[in-house]
Amino acid sequence: MAFGALVLLAWLLLAGVAVQVGRLGLRWRRGAGASVDWLGGLRALPRRYLVDVHAVVARKPASSVMHQAIAGGLLAATGLLLLAAIPALFAAALYWLLIALAFAVALVGAVLVRRRRVPVKPASLSAGAFLTLPAYLGAYAAGGLIATLLPGVPGLLGVALAAFGGIGLVAQITGGPMRHAVAGALHLAAHPRPARFAGGAASDLVPLDLDAARLGVGTIGDFAWNRLLGFDACIQCGRCEEACPAFAAGQPLNPKALIQDFCAANRKGGTAYAGSPHPGIASPGPVLGVLHAETLWSCTTCRACVAACPMMIEHVDAVIDIRRNLTLEHGAAPGKADAVLAALRYAGNTGGLAPAQRLDFAAGLKLRVLAPGEAVDTLLWLGDGAFDRRYGATLRALIGIMRAAKLDFAVLGPAERDCGDLARRLGDEAGFAAQATVNVAMLGTMSFTRIVTADPHALHVLRQEYPAFGGHYTVVHHTALIDELITTNRITLGPATDTVITYHDPCYLGRYNGETAAPRRVLARLTGQAVEMARAREASFCCGGGGGAPVTDIPGKQRIPDLRMEQARETGASLVAVACPGCTAMLEGVIGPRPLVRDIAELVHEALQ
Amino acid sequence: MSASTDALFRPLTLRGLTIRNRLMSTSHAPGYGRDGKPQERYQLYHAEKAKGGIGLTMFGGSSSVSLDSPAAPWNQVSVADDSVIPYFQQFADRVHAHGAALMIQLTHMGRRTRWDTEHWLPTISASPLREPASRSIPREMSQDDIDRVVHDFAEAARRAREGGMDGCEISAAHGHLVDQFWSPSVNRRTDGYGGSLLNRMRFGFEVLAAMRAAAGDDFVIGMRMSGDELFDEGLSGEDCVTIAAEHTRRGLVDFVNVMGGQARDHMAHAVSLPNMAFPVAPFLYLASAIRREVEVPVFHAQRITDFATAARAVAEGHVDMVAMTRAHIADPYIGRKLLEGRADDIRQCVGAGYCIDRIYTGADALCIQNAATGREATMPHVIAKAATARRIVVVGGGPGGLEAARVCAERGHHVVLFERESALGGQINIAAKAGWREALSGIPRWLAAQVRKLGVDIRLGVAADAALVLAERPDIVVVATGGAANPGLMPGADLVTTTQAVLHQGIDLSGSVLLYDAMGQHNAASCAEYLATRGALVELATPDRMAAEEVGTTNQPVHLRNMYKLGVIVTPNLDIVAVRREANRLVAVLRNTMDMVEEERVVDHVVVDFGTLPVDAVFTDLKDGAVNRGQTDAAALIAGQPQPHQGEAGYRLYRIGDAAAGRNIHAAIYDALRLCKDF
Amino acid sequence: MIRRDPRAERDAMVVSRTPRLRLDRTHRGGASLTRADAPVAAPTIIHIAEPAFLVFAVIEAAGGALNRHDRQVIGAARTLAGRDAAVVVLTPHLPSQAPDAIGTAGGDRTITLPTPTYDPERSAALIAQAITDHAPRHVVFPESADGGDLARRVAALTEADLFAGAESLTPTQAIRPAQAGRVELRATPPRLISIAPDRIAPYHGAPHAADPLPTPAAAATPGGIRAATTLAVDAATIPLDQAPLVIAAGNGVTDFAGFLDLARALGATPGASRVVCDAGALPRALQVGASGTVLNAECYIALGISGAPQHLQGIGTVEHIVAINTDLHAAIIARAGLAIIADAQDVMQALRAML
Amino acid sequence: MNIIVLLSAGRDPQSGTPRPVPVELQAIALALALATHLAPTTTITGLHAGEPDPSVLDALGHGLTTLTLLRTNPADDPLATLAAEIDRARPDLILAGRRGRGGTDSGLLPYRLARARAMPIAADAIAIEPDGNDLAILQSLPRGARRRLTLARPAIVTIHEAAPPARTFAFRARRSGTIHEKPGIPAPSPTDNHEIRPYRQRPRLIAETTQPTTAGHLMLAPTPETAAAAVLAYVEQFRGR
Numbered sequence A: 001m002a003f004g005a006l007v008l009l010a011w012l013l014l015a016g017v018a019v020q021v022g023r024l025g026l027r028w029r030r031g032a033g034a035s036v037d038w039l040g041g042l043r044a045l046p047r048r049y050l051v052d053v054h055a056v057v058a059r060k061p062a063s064s065v066m067h068q069a070i071a072g073g074l075l076a077a078t079g080l081l082l083l084a085a086i087p088a089l090f091a092a093a094l095y096w097l098l099i100a101l102a103f104a105v106a107l108v109g110a111v112l113v114r115r116r117r118v119p120v121k122p123a124s125l126s127a128g129a130f131l132t133l134p135a136y137l138g139a140y141a142a143g144g145l146i147a148t149l150l151p152g153v154p155g156l157l158g159v160a161l162a163a164f165g166g167i168g169l170v171a172q173i174t175g176g177p178m179r180h181a182v183a184g185a186l187h188l189a190a191h192p193r194p195a196r197f198a199g200g201a202a203s204d205l206v207p208l209d210l211d212a213a214r215l216g217v218g219t220i221g222d223f224a225w226n227r228l229l230g231f232d233a234c235i236q237c238g239r240c241e242e243a244c245p246a247f248a249a250g251q252p253l254n255p256k257a258l259i260q261d262f263c264a265a266n267r268k269g270g271t272a273y274a275g276s277p278h279p280g281i282a283s284p285g286p287v288l289g290v291l292h293a294e295t296l297w298s299c300t301t302c303r304a305c306v307a308a309c310p311m312m313i314e315h316v317d318a319v320i321d322i323r324r325n326l327t328l329e330h331g332a333a334p335g336k337a338d339a340v341l342a343a344l345r346y347a348g349n350t351g352g353l354a355p356a357q358r359l360d361f362a363a364g365l366k367l368r369v370l371a372p373g374e375a376v377d378t379l380l381w382l383g384d385g386a387f388d389r390r391y392g393a394t395l396r397a398l399i400g401i402m403r404a405a406k407l408d409f410a411v412l413g414p415a416e417r418d419c420g421d422l423a424r425r426l427g428d429e430a431g432f433a434a435q436a437t438v439n440v441a442m443l444g445t446m447s448f449t450r451i452v453t454a455d456p457h458a459l460h461v462l463r464q465e466y467p468a469f470g471g472h473y474t475v476v477h478h479t480a481l482i483d484e485l486i487t488t489n490r491i492t493l494g495p496a497t498d499t500v501i502t503y504h505d506p507c508y509l510g511r512y513n514g515e516t517a518a519p520r521r522v523l524a525r526l527t528g529q530a531v532e533m534a535r536a537r538e539a540s541f542c543c544g545g546g547g548g549a550p551v552t553d554i555p556g557k558q559r560i561p562d563l564r565m566e567q568a569r570e571t572g573a574s575l576v577a578v579a580c581p582g583c584t585a586m587l588e589g590v591i592g593p594r595p596l597v598r599d600i601a602e603l604v605h606e607a608l609q
Numbered sequence B: 001m002s003a004s005t006d007a008l009f010r011p012l013t014l015r016g017l018t019i020r021n022r023l024m025s026t027s028h029a030p031g032y033g034r035d036g037k038p039q040e041r042y043q044l045y046h047a048e049k050a051k052g053g054i055g056l057t058m059f060g061g062s063s064s065v066s067l068d069s070p071a072a073p074w075n076q077v078s079v080a081d082d083s084v085i086p087y088f089q090q091f092a093d094r095v096h097a098h099g100a101a102l103m104i105q106l107t108h109m110g111r112r113t114r115w116d117t118e119h120w121l122p123t124i125s126a127s128p129l130r131e132p133a134s135r136s137i138p139r140e141m142s143q144d145d146i147d148r149v150v151h152d153f154a155e156a157a158r159r160a161r162e163g164g165m166d167g168c169e170i171s172a173a174h175g176h177l178v179d180q181f182w183s184p185s186v187n188r189r190t191d192g193y194g195g196s197l198l199n200r201m202r203f204g205f206e207v208l209a210a211m212r213a214a215a216g217d218d219f220v221i222g223m224r225m226s227g228d229e230l231f232d233e234g235l236s237g238e239d240c241v242t243i244a245a246e247h248t249r250r251g252l253v254d255f256v257n258v259m260g261g262q263a264r265d266h267m268a269h270a271v272s273l274p275n276m277a278f279p280v281a282p283f284l285y286l287a288s289a290i291r292r293e294v295e296v297p298v299f300h301a302q303r304i305t306d307f308a309t310a311a312r313a314v315a316e317g318h319v320d321m322v323a324m325t326r327a328h329i330a331d332p333y334i335g336r337k338l339l340e341g342r343a344d345d346i347r348q349c350v351g352a353g354y355c356i357d358r359i360y361t362g363a364d365a366l367c368i369q370n371a372a373t374g375r376e377a378t379m380p381h382v383i384a385k386a387a388t389a390r391r392i393v394v395v396g397g398g399p400g401g402l403e404a405a406r407v408c409a410e411r412g413h414h415v416v417l418f419e420r421e422s423a424l425g426g427q428i429n430i431a432a433k434a435g436w437r438e439a440l441s442g443i444p445r446w447l448a449a450q451v452r453k454l455g456v457d458i459r460l461g462v463a464a465d466a467a468l469v470l471a472e473r474p475d476i477v478v479v480a481t482g483g484a485a486n487p488g489l490m491p492g493a494d495l496v497t498t499t500q501a502v503l504h505q506g507i508d509l510s511g512s513v514l515l516y517d518a519m520g521q522h523n524a525a526s527c528a529e530y531l532a533t534r535g536a537l538v539e540l541a542t543p544d545r546m547a548a549e550e551v552g553t554t555n556q557p558v559h560l561r562n563m564y565k566l567g568v569i570v571t572p573n574l575d576i577v578a579v580r581r582e583a584n585r586l587v588a589v590l591r592n593t594m595d596m597v598e599e600e601r602v603v604d605h606v607v608v609d610f611g612t613l614p615v616d617a618v619f620t621d622l623k624d625g626a627v628n629r630g631q632t633d634a635a636a637l638i639a640g641q642p643q644p645h646q647g648e649a650g651y652r653l654y655r656i657g658d659a660a661a662g663r664n665i666h667a668a669i670y671d672a673l674r675l676c677k678d679f
Numbered sequence C: 001m002i003r004r005d006p007r008a009e010r011d012a013m014v015v016s017r018t019p020r021l022r023l024d025r026t027h028r029g030g031a032s033l034t035r036a037d038a039p040v041a042a043p044t045i046i047h048i049a050e051p052a053f054l055v056f057a058v059i060e061a062a063g064g065a066l067n068r069h070d071r072q073v074i075g076a077a078r079t080l081a082g083r084d085a086a087v088v089v090l091t092p093h094l095p096s097q098a099p100d101a102i103g104t105a106g107g108d109r110t111i112t113l114p115t116p117t118y119d120p121e122r123s124a125a126l127i128a129q130a131i132t133d134h135a136p137r138h139v140v141f142p143e144s145a146d147g148g149d150l151a152r153r154v155a156a157l158t159e160a161d162l163f164a165g166a167e168s169l170t171p172t173q174a175i176r177p178a179q180a181g182r183v184e185l186r187a188t189p190p191r192l193i194s195i196a197p198d199r200i201a202p203y204h205g206a207p208h209a210a211d212p213l214p215t216p217a218a219a220a221t222p223g224g225i226r227a228a229t230t231l232a233v234d235a236a237t238i239p240l241d242q243a244p245l246v247i248a249a250g251n252g253v254t255d256f257a258g259f260l261d262l263a264r265a266l267g268a269t270p271g272a273s274r275v276v277c278d279a280g281a282l283p284r285a286l287q288v289g290a291s292g293t294v295l296n297a298e299c300y301i302a303l304g305i306s307g308a309p310q311h312l313q314g315i316g317t318v319e320h321i322v323a324i325n326t327d328l329h330a331a332i333i334a335r336a337g338l339a340i341i342a343d344a345q346d347v348m349q350a351l352r353a354m355l
Numbered sequence D: 001m002n003i004i005v006l007l008s009a010g011r012d013p014q015s016g017t018p019r020p021v022p023v024e025l026q027a028i029a030l031a032l033a034l035a036t037h038l039a040p041t042t043t044i045t046g047l048h049a050g051e052p053d054p055s056v057l058d059a060l061g062h063g064l065t066t067l068t069l070l071r072t073n074p075a076d077d078p079l080a081t082l083a084a085e086i087d088r089a090r091p092d093l094i095l096a097g098r099r100g101r102g103g104t105d106s107g108l109l110p111y112r113l114a115r116a117r118a119m120p121i122a123a124d125a126i127a128i129e130p131d132g133n134d135l136a137i138l139q140s141l142p143r144g145a146r147r148r149l150t151l152a153r154p155a156i157v158t159i160h161e162a163a164p165p166a167r168t169f170a171f172r173a174r175r176s177g178t179i180h181e182k183p184g185i186p187a188p189s190p191t192d193n194h195e196i197r198p199y200r201q202r203p204r205l206i207a208e209t210t211q212p213t214t215a216g217h218l219m220l221a222p223t224p225e226t227a228a229a230a231v232l233a234y235v236e237q238f239r240g241r
C-alpha cells in the first residue's frame, strides 16, 4: 500500500517537475536567441556535471560531501521509485532496500544541508527559502525512508511526510533553491561557453554587432535565453561573493547578489533574495530595473567569481554586456572613463600622448623598430605601460634579458596602438573594435613568429580576442619567455638568494590564460625562499587594476590593492614579484611600509650573469 | 610623478645622439686628473652618476687643448696630445655601460691661468689686459698664435671623437680664451679679430669650423657661453643673444650651454657659481631668453638644486637640458630616485660651495655633506646590508652622529641615537642662524629624515653618559659629541663672548663690538653680519691678511660684500693680547703681527672665535671598558678597511667629528661614513 | 699705547657722501659736507617728431594702470616701430600721471578711447576709425580675454586678417602656433597682430615722450550688448596661479582652520609655505614658492612666513605684499609694502572679527 | 528657440588625428542645458562648412542629434556658406568655440559672421539663459572673475573652456545622428604666405630672479585691531583690479 503510494507520489512529483520546468522555460524564452548545440550539450552533460562541476565543488570538501549525499540520495531514490513501473522490480525486496538506502543517504544529506546554516549562518550563504529547504529535504527523505521500511499506517504516514517534502521541493523549483537543480542541468547542456569544459581557457569576450538595434544589454530580455537560464542555475552558494575583491573592499558589488538581481529582474514578485546585498546599497536601482550602475562599474573583471562558481555561471560576460549598453548607448561610463576612452579614440593610447612617446622609455637603447614588409623572429609588444616611467624600468630589464639571450627581436614603436583592453572592459566595444582593426591590419604587414609581451592584458587580447578580428598570433608572456630562456640555457643567472619573495598572479595571466607555472619556475630559480599567499594561482586575488576599475574609481570602504598587499604581508615576504604593469602600479601605490614590488623581469635582469 | 617631472624624462635627440632624459651635469674640474689624464678616480666618479640615472654627464671642465693653457694647476685633463685617447675610451665604456652619454669640455684658458706652473709658457689673450682672478697679464696673440690654437682645438676635437665621446663643448664662458675675444672688456684689438661684435666672434667661428672639419659631421659639438656678463664693460644680454643666434644660424654648434655672469674676479666668480646666498635658478631667465631665439637645444646650469625647479625649467620650455651639477655632486642618484618615486630620498645640494671652493686651493672637489663623492673606489653611495645585525649607540646628533646613525641603520643594525638638545643638527643649527647661511640646515634635515625613516631610535633631549650608553648593551659606541666654543687663553678671556654664543642664543649685542677671529672661517664673518644687521658697530680684527680668509672663492666674496654693505670694519694683521674692563666698557689689547705695535679698542663687547674644543666626557668615561680602548686604527680608516677587534666580546668605542678635534662638517661626515660602512 | 677707533678715523676723512663717498686723507674736519657737486643727469626723453610710420598698441589698462601684458603690447609695437616710427597707444581713459607710464613703456603718442562702460562694439568702432584716420602700419593687441575679443571685432570691422596670439615678433617675422599647436606659422608681420601673454619682452630703454592725439569720432554702434555687470567671485575656487589676492600661512601659524576661515571671509585664495605643507597642515597644492606654485597675484598676505629665498621666488612678480611676523629681521619684512611686527594668530583673529 | 552650433574640423594636439574641438562640445552641452531647463521648444543643429571631417561627425556622439553639412572645399572660405545658411535657418542663437583647434585656430570666424549678419557677438560664455527677448550671458574673465551681459537676439556667442563639461560620448548617438548634407558656396580664400614649420615651444618671459625691495610701511607691535585695520585698508587698494 505504502509502496504503491510512494511510487505514485514519485510520478506525481515528476509531473510537477515537468510543469515547473515548463513555467521556467517560459521565463527563459523572454531572452534573446542563441544558437545552442543541444545534442552535443546533452551528450556532454554527465561529463560536465561529474568532472567539471565537481572539480569546482570539491574545492570545499564538506560541501562536496553534502551535495553528493543530498543530490545523489534524492536523485537515486526518486529515480529508482519511478522504475517501480516495472512489475518485477516492484516485487523485489532488494529493490526496496536499495531505495531505503538511497533515502537514508538523502536524509544524512538533509542533515548536512541544515548544519550549514545552523547554528550560525556563514555570511556568504543566503537565508530565506534556504532555511526551509532542509525541512523539505528532510521530510521527503525521512518520509520515503519510513514508507520503505515500515508497513501499514506508519508507512502511509511516511508517504504523507514525503509528499509534504516533495511538493515543497517541487514548488521551490520556480522560486526557491531547487531551481538550481533543474536550471543547472539545462545550463550545463546549453552553456554559452561550451569551450570552457574542454579544459580550454575560453575567457574571451565575444564581439558585438555594432549595427544592432540595441547595443549590449539594456533590459533583462536582452540577455540570451541561455544566459537567463544560467542565472537561474545559481544555488547562492556564495563562493563568488567570497572570491570577489570588489566585495571584499566594500565596493557596491556582490556577484552573488548580482546574479540574483538578474533572476529577480526576470521574474516579478518572486521570493526575495536573502543573502548579503551589494555593500552600501539598500534599494533596487534603475539598471534593468534592479541594479545601480556603480555595481557594474565596481567589477575588475578579474573572473574570480567565474572561476569559483560551481554552476559555471558567467558573471563577467553579464557585467560587460550591461556596460556595453551603458557606454555605447548612454555614454555613461563614470569617472575618468570618458576622457580615457576619448584619448584612446583620438591618440591611440589611453594617456592621450603622442604616439612617438611610446619609445621614450628606451631612449638610447637603439631598439629595432619593425617596418612594414620586414620580418623578425620575436615581436615585442610594449603595451601602453611603456608610457609609464615605472613600467619602463620593467621593459628595459626585459629588453636587457632578451639582448643577453641574443634573441632576434623588434618593436613596433609609434605604429603600436593600445590593444583596446581598457575600452573593451569599459563596454566601449566600438572603441575596441577600432583599435583591434587597426592593429590587426598593421601587424598583417609584417612577419614574425611570435609576439612577446609583459602585459597580460595585451597578451589576453592579442591571443584570445583578436582572432575574432582576423588576427591569429602566437603570444608569449615575458615570464614564459624567461622560463624558456633559462631552461634552454640561453641566459645564465647568479645563485639563488634567500630573499623571501611571494608572487602575485595577474588575473589576465593566471585565471584568464591558465599560466601560473612558468613565473613560479623562474622565481624558484631566483630565490630559495619563494612563499605563496593564501590566494594564489587560479584563485589569486585581483590587484584592483583590471576592468577599468582604476578609471571608473568607484569608492568602497578599502582599496583592493591594500587588501592584496596585506595578504602579501601575511606571508612575511620582503618582496612581491609581479608580472604585469597594472599590478605594479596598483601594488606600488600602496602607501606605508610594505614589501618591495618588482617585476620578475627586473629580478631576472639583476640576477643575470 | 607629476606631469612636469615627466618632462624631465623625455629623451632629447641632437645630431643623431639620443640622450635618455633631460638631466645632466655640466663640465667641472674636480681636480681628479692625474698626469693630465682622467684615470680611475675620475672615471668612477662619473660612472656613478651614470648609474644614478643621469642622461648626460660632461667631464673635463676646462680641459686644455694647448700647452700654454696648462692642465697641471687644476689637476685637470690635457687633450693636447694623443696619449689621452686610451683613457677616454676606457672612460666612455664605463659611462656608456650605464646608459648615459659622455661629453668633454675643451678650452684654452687664455689669460685665465698662470704661467708659473707646468710648462712655464707665457699666457696669451686677445689683448694684454690683466685678469683679476688669476692675476696674470697675457701676451697679445699674433696671427700665428691664433692659427696654432685653432689647430689645437681641432686636434682636441678629433681626440675626443676617437676617444669614444658622444660629443664635446668648447668653453666660451667663465672668461676663457674664446670669450676673451668676444668681451669688449678684454678684446681691444684693431685687426679683423677686434672691433665689431662680428669681428670679435671671428676667432670662435674659426675654432668651431676647424673642430667640425676635424671631428666629422656626426659628432656633437656645442658651446658653453654666458647669457649676460653682468658688468658694464662686458657683454650685454642682447650681445649674448646675438652671439648664440649667430652661431646657430651658421650651424656651428649643436647646442648652447648658457650660464649667467663671468668669472673674471672674485665676486663675479661667486656669482657664476651661486651659493646658498642666491635664489634658486637665478639665471634661468638668461638661458630662457636665448632659447626663445635659437633653434638648437639649450642647456643650463646654476643653482638648480631641486627637481621641481628642474622639471619646471624643462616643462615650460626655458631649457632643453637642465644641469644639476652640484646637485649631482651631492647625490649622483637623482634620476634613479625620481624614477623610483623616491624623491624624498634625494640628498639636496645646499649650495655650500665646499666642492668648488676646494679646487681653488689646489685640492680635490669634495661635497660638504656626501663623503662618498669623488671617493667611489673606497666609499659607497649605496650602503649595503651587513651580514650580522649589531646594536650600536651613537652619542650626539650633529652631522657626524647623524651620518653615523644613517650608515649603521642602512647596514641593518639596531641604532640608538642620543642628542642632548631638543633638535638634531649640532653646530649646524648655529651656523644656519646667520642670515644667508640658513640653507645649511638642509644637511641635518635630510639626515634626520633618513634616520627617522630607517627606524633609528632617537632620544632627543637626553644627555647621554656612560651608564645610559651601557644600558643599551651596545656592540659598538660612536661618540660624536662635537665641540664647545673656545673663548681663548688670553688674560680676560672670562670677559668675552664667543661667536657660537651670539648665534646660538641670539644675544643681541648693541653698541660697539670688537670681533676677534682666529679662525678665518664662516663663523666670525657670519657673526659680524648678524650683529651689524641688528645695528651693532662691528670691527672684525684678524691675524690673517683678510677677513674670512679660510673661506673659499665662492663664499668669501659674499661675506665681504655683506660686511662692506653693513659698514663692518675689517682690520687685518692683528693678534689679541688681553681684554680688560674699564668702567662699564671693555678694552681689547691688540698687537700688529707685522710691526708688533700694540693698540687698544674701547668697546661695549668683545666677541672671539678660537674654534671649538672637543666635548669628550662620554668618550673618556667609556674608554677603559672598550675592547679597542677607544682607539681608531688610522691606517684601516684611510684605506677604507674594517677596523680591528672585529667579533671580540664587549663593546668597541670610536669618536668622530669635532669630538675628536674641532674641524668641519665634511670631516665629521667622512669620519662617520668611512668608519661605519664596515660595521 | 695707541687707543684707536678706526670708524671715527675714517669718518673724519669724509669730504662728501653724495653722490658717492669722497675721502680725503689730509682732511681732519670730522663733520662731513653733504653738497652734491656732480650734477644728476636728467634722463633723456626720446621724441619722435616726424615718424616714418605709425604702429598702434591697443592696451586694456584695467583699473587705470598698465599691467604686464599692456607693457608687452607696447614693447611689441616698439619692436615693430624701431627708432624711426612712432608707437601710438590706444587706451581707455587714464589717471593724470599715466602718460608717463606710457612713455616709459615705449609709447610716443596716446589716443584715449572714451568708453566709460564695457562696450566692446563701440571700442572696436573707435579703433577702426582711428585706423582709418591714421593708417598705421601695424596694430598690436593683447591676446587676453577682452583684448583678444576686441582684436577680432576690429579685424571683422576692418575686414582684415588677424595674426592671433603671436609668440615671437621681430620687424621681419611674426610666429604663432596653429593646427592644435602642432605647427607654427611664420609670416612677415601683418597689419593686425595680437600677442600672447608673457612672450614678447616689454620695452626697457630710455623713456619716450607720449603726446596725446585727438580722440577719433566714430559713428554710433548698433548696441547689441545691452548691459554688463561684473560679478563677485569665490576666491577659494580660483587656481592659485591666477588668484589676484592670496593669503598664505607659514610656520608661525598654528590655527589652520581659523586661517582657512579668514581666507574665505576675506575673499582671498589660501596658500602656504613649504614647511606647512611638509607638515601636512595644509594640502601640498597650496604651496607657494620655487617648488610650489609661482603666483601672479596683485597682493599677497604672508602670515608667519620668514621669506626664505625659495618662498620669495614664488611671489617674485607680486607687487604688493603684507607681512605679519614676530621677527623684525625676517626677510619677508624687507620685501613687504606693509610690514607688521605682531603675532599672526592675534592679527588673524582681529581680522576675522572685523569682516 | 532655434540654436546653431558652429563646428570646426579639430585635431588631436598629440597625434594629429581628427578630434572634435572641446569648447565646441561644451557649446553643444550649453545648448542642451538651455533646451532641457529653459526653453523646451528648442532645436539644436550643428553646422559645418567643409568636408565631412570625422571630428565634426563625432560631435553627434556628444548629444547633438542633427548636423547640417555644407560641402565646400577645405581650402574655401566658409563665411559665405555659413552666412547663407543662417539667412535660411534664421537661428535665435549661434554658438561657437572661442577658438578652433586644428586649423588656423585664430577664432576670427564667429566675428566675421557676426559682422556679415549684423548680429551682436559676445565671447567666453560659460552660461546662457533667455532674458525676455534677450539673452543673459555669463562671461568668464581671467582670475576667476565673471561678467553678466544682456545681449539682443539673434546673437553669436563663443564658449569658454570654463563652461560646464561636454556630454560624454555615446557611440549609439554618433551612429544614429542625422546629417543633412548640402552643397556650400565655393569661395576660394586667398592663399596666405605663411611658412609652416613644426611647432617649437618658446618659453614665456621670466623675470630676473632678484627680488625688488619695496621700501614699505612698518608697524612695530601694534594692537591686533590696529594691525587688522591696516591690513584691510592696504588690501582694499588692490581689490577689483
Ligand SMILES: Cc1cc2nc3c(=O)[nH]c(=O)nc-3n(C[C@H](O)[C@H](O)[C@H](O)COP(=O)(O)OP(=O)(O)OC[C@H]3O[C@@H](n4cnc5c(N)ncnc54)[C@H](O)[C@@H]3O)c2cc1C
Pocket: B368, B395, B396, B397, B398, B399, B400, B401, B418, B419, B420, B421, B424, B425, B426, B427, B428, B430, B431, B462, B463, B464, B465, B480, B481, B482, B483, B499, B500, B503, B522, B523, B526, B615, B618, B656, B657, B658, B659, B662, B663, B664, B665, B666, B668
Ligand atoms: C657658526 C658656525 C659656522 C660654521 N660653519 C661651518 C661651515 O660653513 N662649514 C663647515 O664645514 N663647518 C662649519 N662649522 C663647523 C661645523 O658645524 C662642525 O664642524 C660640525 O657640526 C661638527 O659636527 P659634529 O657632528 O662632530 O659635532 P656637533 O655638530 O658639535 O654635534 C655634536 C652634538 O652632540 C650633542 N651632544 C654633546 N654631548 C652630548 C651628550 N652627552 N649626550 C647627547 N648629545 C650630546 C650636542 O648637543 C650636538 O648636537 C661651523 C660652526 C659654527 C659654530
Ligand SMILES: Cc1cc2nc3c(=O)[nH]c(=O)nc-3n(C[C@H](O)[C@H](O)[C@H](O)COP(=O)(O)OP(=O)(O)OC[C@H]3O[C@@H](n4cnc5c(N)ncnc54)[C@H](O)[C@@H]3O)c2cc1C
Pocket: B280, B305, B306, B439, B442, C249, C250, C251, C252, C253, C272, C273, C274, C275, C276, C287, C288, C289, C290, C291, C292, C293, C303, C304, C305, C306, C307, C308, C309, C310, C311, C314, C324, C325, C326, C327, C330, C342, C343, C344, C345
Ligand atoms: C630647493 C628648495 C626649494 C624650496 N621651495 C620652497 C617653496 O617652494 N616654498 C616655500 O615656502 N619654501 C620652499 N623651500 C623652503 C624654504 O627654504 C623655507 O624653509 C620655508 O619657506 C620656510 O617656511 P616658513 O617661512 O613658513 O617657516 P619658518 O622659516 O620657520 O618661518 C616662520 C616665520 O614665522 C614667524 N613666526 C613664528 N611665530 C609667529 C607668530 N606667532 N606670529 C607671526 N609670526 C611668527 C617667525 O618669525 C618666522 O619668520 C625650499 C627650500 C629649498 C632648499
Ligand SMILES: Cc1cc2nc3c(=O)[nH]c(=O)nc-3n(C[C@H](O)[C@H](O)[C@H](O)COP(=O)(O)O)c2cc1C
Pocket: B026, B027, B028, B029, B030, B060, B061, B062, B105, B171, B173, B174, B224, B259, B272, B273, B274, B301, B302, B303, B304, B323, B324, B325, B326, B327, B355, B356, B359, B365
Ligand atoms: C668643482 C667645480 C669645478 C668646476 N669647473 C668648471 C670648469 O672647469 N668649467 C666650467 O665650465 N664650469 C665649471 N664649473 C661650473 C659648473 O659647470 C656649473 O656651471 C656650476 O657648478 C653651476 O651649476 P650647479 O649650480 O648646477 O652646480 C665647476 C663647478 C664645480 C662645482
Ligand code: SF4
Pocket: A240, A243, A244, A245, A246, A247, A253, A255, A298, A299, A300, A301, A302, A303, A304, A305, A306, A315, A316, A542
Ligand atoms: S570579476 Fe572579479 S570583481 Fe568582478 S564580480 Fe567577479 S570577482 Fe568580483
Ligand code: SF4
Pocket: A233, A234, A235, A236, A237, A238, A239, A240, A241, A255, A256, A259, A305, A308, A309, A310, A311, A312, A313
Ligand atoms: S553565482 Fe555561482 S558561485 Fe555565485 S552564488 Fe551562485 S552558484 Fe554560487
Ligand code: SF4
Pocket: B326, B327, B329, B330, B348, B349, B350, B351, B352, B353, B354, B355, B356, B366, B367, B368, B369, B370
Ligand atoms: S659641497 Fe655644497 S655646493 Fe657642493 S655639492 Fe655639496 S652641497 Fe652642493
